[in-house]
Amino acid sequence: MSDAPFLRHMALFWLKRPDSAxxxxxxxxxxxxxxxxxxxxxxxxxxxxxxxxxDVVDHxxxxxxxxxxxxxxxxxxxxxxxxxxxxIAACGDLWERVLVYDIVDAG
Amino acid sequence: MSDAPFLRHMALFWLKRPDSAxxxxxxxxxxxxxxxxxxxxxxxxxxxxxxxxxDVVDHxxxxxxxxxxxxxxxxxxxxxxxxxxxxIAACGDLWERVLVYDIVDAG
Numbered sequence: 001m002s003d004a005p006f007l008r009h010m011a012l013f014w015l016k017r018p019d020s021a022x023x024x025x026x027x028x029x030x031x032x033x034x035x036x037x038x039x040x041x042x043x044x045x046x047x048x049x050x051x052x053x054x055d056v057v058d059h060x061x062x063x064x065x066x067x068x069x070x071x072x073x074x075x076x077x078x079x080x081x082x083x084x085x086x087x088i089a090a091c092g093d094l095w096e097r098v099l100v101y102d103i104v105d106a107g
Numbered sequence: 108m109s110d111a112p113f114l115r116h117m118a119l120f121w122l123k124r125p126d127s128a129x130x131x132x133x134x135x136x137x138x139x140x141x142x143x144x145x146x147x148x149x150x151x152x153x154x155x156x157x158x159x160x161x162d163v164v165d166h167x168x169x170x171x172x173x174x175x176x177x178x179x180x181x182x183x184x185x186x187x188x189x190x191x192x193x194x195i196a197a198c199g200d201l202w203e204r205v206l207v208y209d210i211v212d213a214g
Contacts, residue, residue: 007156008173010117011163012208028213046210049114051182056118057207064210066115075158100164101119103153103171106135 005041005068007075007104014097015062023094027063030091034065037081039074043067062095075102112148112175114182114211121204122169130201134170137198141172144188146181150174169202182209 017023024047031045046064051057069075078084124130131154138152153171158164176182185191 004151007158008151008153009158044111044115045213046115047213049179049209049211051114051116051179051209054207056205057209059209061208063213064208066210072156072158098163100161101168101171102156102158102164102166103173104156106152106154106170 004105006071007069007102009065009067009069009075009078010101010103011065012061012099013063013065013095014060015094016096017094018062024062027091027094030087030094031063031065033083033087034067037078037083039069039078039081041068041070041074061099111212113178114176114209116172116174116176116182116185117208117210118172119168119206120170120172120202121167122201123203124201125169131169134198134201137194137201138170138172140190140194141174144185144190146176146185146188148175148177148181168206 013027015023015027028045031043034040035043044066046066048059048061051059053059069078120134122130122134135152138150141147142150151173153173155166155168158166160166174185176185
């Protein structure tokens with residue numbers, strides 16, 4: 001296996017209350033708990049950058065997660081993992097929309 | 108500066124001819140030329156993973172690029188860089204839609 005992660009799993013969350021700093025902090029804290037899932041190789045939690053407004057740039061989301069996995073099997077094991085399910089149970093009321101991109105190397 | 112990249116710049120491309128392997132190869136080759144831009148710290152080029160079809164997962168795009176920059180200034184310098192403009196001139200006819208997410212660390 002090369003050093004490059006096999007699978008990148010990116011999720012974008014749109015909060016029901018996008019102006020609530022409290023809700024954003026709750027969601028970020030919830031996402032942090034996902035680091036403890038053994039199959040999650042890396043996790044980056046982000047927020048929109050204050051880059052220039054251009055037609056092609058979507059700044060409308062609230063919080064992002066970008067995870068890497070070593071295999072499809074690891075990603076499949078992550079979905080039903082108790083910590084992932086606990087996160088959804090604890091934080092699922094916060095967002096009105098989630099959008100996922102699953103990415104593998106083009107090479 | 109920490110080891111974590113300051114700014115992640117993710118672009119998703121939807122090809123006009125999504126079933127054309129030739130067009131996908133052309134776009135990927137064009138994206139590869141962006142590595143030579145000094146401000147581009149890292150570049151990952153991806154394609155959709157064959158993960159489970161779920162309502163929240165968007166598998167409809169063709170090619171992704173994920174870049175990191177050390178500063179907003181570097182990202183701003185990238186936009187008009189001759190190699191970036193040459194890429195757009197050479198490959199801009201290939202895609203019907205591009206969508207960008209600019210991401211900074213939530214911490």
